[in-house]
Amino acid sequence: MKEIEIEEGQIKIIIPTFEKVSARAPVFYNPVMELNRDISVLALQQFRKERDADIKVCDAFGGSGIRGIRYSQEVDGVSEVLVNDISSLALEFAEKNRQLNGVDNMELSHDDANLVMRNNRGKFDVIDIDPFGTPSYFIESAANSLKADSMLCVTATDTSALCGTYKEPCIRKYNSLPLKTEYCHENGIRILISFVARTFAKYKKMVDVKLSHSSEHYMRIYFKIDKGAAKTDKSLENLGFIIHCRKCLFRDSVPGIAPSLLEECPLCGEKLLRGGPMWLGKIQDHSFINSMLEMISEKSLNQEKKVIKLLNLCMEEYDAPPGFYDLHVITKKLKISSPPLMDVLNDLKREGYSAYRTHYRPTGIKTDAPLSKIEKIVLSL
Ligand code: SAM
Structure with a gap:
């Protein structure tokens, strides 16, 4: 098997050569996701700083190991990284890459991500869910596994479902009605947050969104997890619906899990579109993102300019109402x-x-x- 070497951040990896980026590649690697990994390094570093204690990380969909190795080598205060993958070939390369980078705080695991999270309940401070397509099958296990004062990082690449190209996949996977408007990517992020929040709520756990972005073909969200029935109940007040008029562009957010929704536009009488439940609360944390920006110069990120541009825009959005x-x-x-x-x-x-x-x-x-x-x-x- 021919191999190629790739340098990213402060590490390098080898992977089997591939013709094009595809889930069918022998070991998955997508160079477009470097921005995602650069931002993840900063988010984990900021989480570690706020926590003020070493952190244990689970890279539940490890692939070549690039993400887990970067966390181990580029985030100060990571005491342990578990790199898991269901593919034995991916793990072979993750092990080669571990040795190539001289990583001594990384374990490998060959299991289904759901089992790894459940078998290690309460162990990890950070769980990273970076699957092919929808993360929805794995959120329940993360909710079961994560403790208070932990972090969940989630990638979704099924953006057409979340944005509402067809409504049925969104209803099936996220139990929400999508809303296909000019701000459908934001709606998609709010639907994914709502799904995660409702799943965690079963375990009396609440989510606080630190950063969310929609870039290229994917969405990525960083959640801080806390525990307690009263706090969780209160946080669910952020759930609600958006109504939208395609004709005159009127839109409104309606809080509540089963609110009564206008059928017709109050401005022009056109039939209104609706989407939800989705998260109407905050989806960017100004001070978290600002601290990430402040630490960029300490890291060596190839995508630094793109990271700065994206984080500044996300920070600007922090207290804006839903939609745009x-x-x-x-x-x-x-x-x-x-x-x-x-x-x-x-x-x-x-x-x-x-x-x-x-x-x-x-x-x-x-x-x-x-x-x-x-x-x-x-x-x-
Ligand atoms: N995180 C990697 C990175 O940043 O390069 C990419 C991960 S890739 C999108 C998804 C990986 O999940 C693949 O390596 C695949 O073998 C693995 N995978 C798919 N289903 C899985 C499952 N149920 N449990 C664990 N791993 C799984």
């Missing part, structure tokens, strides 16, 4: 050409509204201003 407007969708409705985005944002701010860009779309506007105000400003520019 798209300047091009608004100007298409108004049948005019688009003014510069920054002019619209500045005018909204001058009028006392919050107005931010979003990492989801370069033409996105996150604001608490009503649509009528945004349209008035867009028309005046």
Whole structure:
């Protein structure tokens, strides 16, 4: 079997050569996910800093071992990493890569991820779930396994289900109705958070989202886990629905697990779309992300510029209401050409509204201003 060597962060790995990135490759490696791994290194470092104690990490879908090895070598204060994979060939390479990098705090495990999490209940401070496609089959075991003051990192690549290209897969996998709008990637993240929060709630565990992003073909969310029935019940108040009018762009968030929802748009009478349950609460943590940004210079990240750009945009979103407007969708409705985005944002701010860009779309506007105000400003520019 021919092999190639890859350098990433402060480590290198060898993997069998592959023609194209695919779940069918002998050992999975996706260079596009380097950004995801760079950000993960920073998130784990920040979690470790806040916790102020060494951490044990479970890389439940280890593949070549690249992620687990990077955690072991690039995050200070990791006492142990368990790299698990169901593929024996992946583990052979993970072991070669462990030796190549002289890692002495890494164990290997050849099991189904669900069993690894359940068999090690209460052991790990961080569990990383990075499967092919949906993470939904594995969240229950993470909820069973993780203790208070721990961290869960979740990747989902089934973005078409979460964004609502077809609604049935989202209902099947996440027990939520998706909402296909210009802000469908944010809806998808909120649906995934809602699914994780409801699954953890069964165990009287609550989630606090530290960072979430939708990049390339995947979504990634970092949760801090806490325990307690009362706190969990309170946190579930963040669940709710979004209603949306495709004709006039009216939208609203409606909290509650079974709220009564308007059928018709209050502005134009069109039949409203609806999506949920989804997480209407905070999905970015300003101080967590800011501290991640502050520690970038201490790390050696190949994707540093992209990481900085993405984290700054995510940080800007921290106190914005759910959803966003798209300047091009608004100007298409108004049948005019688009003014510069920054002019619209500045005018909204001058009028006392919050107005931010979003990492989801370069033409996105996150604001608490009503649509009528945004349209008035867009028309005046
Ligand atoms: N985390 C890796 C990285 O950053 O390069 C990539 C992981 S890849 C997307 C998914 C891996 O999960 C594959 O190596 C596959 O063999 C493994 N896998 C698939 N189903 C699994 C299961 N039920 N339990 C454990 N591993 C599984």
